[in-house]
Amino acid sequence: MPSLPPARPRILYVTDLAYQARGRRYCDEDIDLTSRLRADFDLALCHPLDAAGLMDAFDAVVVRNSGPVLGYQTEYDAFRERATDAGTRVYNQLSGRADMAGKQYLLDLSAVGFPVIPTVDRIEDLHRLPRADRYVVKPKLGADSIGLQIVPADRLPALADGSVLVQPCVDFSYEVSFYFVDHDFQYALYAPDTGQRWRLETYEPTAADLEFAQRFVDWNTIDHGIQRVDACRAPDGELLLVELEDLNPYLSLEVLDDTRRDAFVAALKASLRRFVGA
Template sequence: MSAAARPRLLYVTDLAYPARGRRYCDEDIALTARLRAEFDLALCHPLDAARLMEGFDAVVVRNSGPVLAYADAYRAFRERALSSGTRVYNPLTGKADMAGKQYLLDLTDAGYPVIPTVDRAEDLHRLPAADRYAVKPKLGADSIGLEFVTADRLAPLADGTVLIQPRVEFSYEVSFYYVDHDFQYALYAPDPDRRWQLRPYEPTVGDLEFAGRFIEWNDLGHGIQRVDACRAPGGELLLVELEDLNPYLSLDVLDDAGRDAFVAATCRSLHGFLAA
């Protein structure tokens, strides 16, 4: 890329993915319209990314849907990008959802404030008592394969292929959105039964310390991440998910100033990523 040329980005999105409570197409149409002020952009479906990435300065993975639906194609994309040295944003070194759900087990073992998680029958005793337990595939996403069962059903299911967590009767879920290591905004769902009916949330210093621990742990130099947490009965926050692959941003909930600030931060991040 010459000094005078505008960076060329391949923006990966599944505009037709039927996300519950979200409209991927609206968010990505609006965001790419803003990014075009500083970058030359082409949009493509995740199934086409590996074939089309050549000739672009970077591939930006955004609302591409759960990779479980196209696992082989995603694996081929990663392998081709790594072998060719193609820049991918977020970088493919993410240790959280980008790499599956193993991180929830690792963070539990390391004593981080996460919903306690195990995957084998011999570790079930480490979970606190609960009326029901969440069982979900390690490679799952978007609640695919999630079920709630009583304690007497856990042992046969705990074979190492699933995650098992106590069902937490939380008061609300809250998400913290970051560009690089910089906090941008927070949103919460005051009704636990309506995950995607979000409102702006003003985080406390303690809230940001909580979320920042996971951003630091993941150690991505550049990229967009979302820290999802729940407010437990004791008032503490517990990590639900660290989304570092393609987090939905709920930009429609922000006011104009909030969207402007996020777009500016993303542009700075992309320019820094390309220059690194």
């Protein structure tokens, strides 16, 4: 009797194909990426609100372009709790302590001397920030620039109440993002025009750049998943962390050439196979 072929891992891929993001088409990225993953996995797509009810039938849940969880925080918290209680494999792992857990990490990292844009959350700590004409104020639980304000110094006393982060408005040269699968660097992209955050080009990082980005990925508590280290080049040439996206980072795969895109997909497939033990 002929033997049956080995069962392929079953992946529940969580995405909101209808989410409208400024300057990006989330749906296109996930349509392309899932078409590539299907070569190695049995895969189904679902909306983030349906994930908790469907995940028991799959070997792993992959959370990708699911949009900010602020619009469905209660349901997301219930999904996390159920997945944790059931031991469900969720990719990215739910142990992340960067954007996955809010923006508190920017305060924590700033306080211990990591190269982060100086950050405080209370008016009595404003003296710790470099003096600036304008300041960035954003919610600790914000995402995708929701609630972000740029304000003059005289407005800070009414805003810095512990629920927001306050940072000097840095006159940076450009923003650059470093993309990792597990702890391994994959590629980097940057926005040479500071007024167009999502008009990206390939960036060739130096050894010092990679050391900077790797430090944050190694600090985080995710062994299986995709992370994006967003940084800005300060006027003195130093890179400063803007955010460490460890929940569902948009990957800008459409910017990559075929060689880089294929290499990323191969790394992602290998990571997922390790994650499910296949």
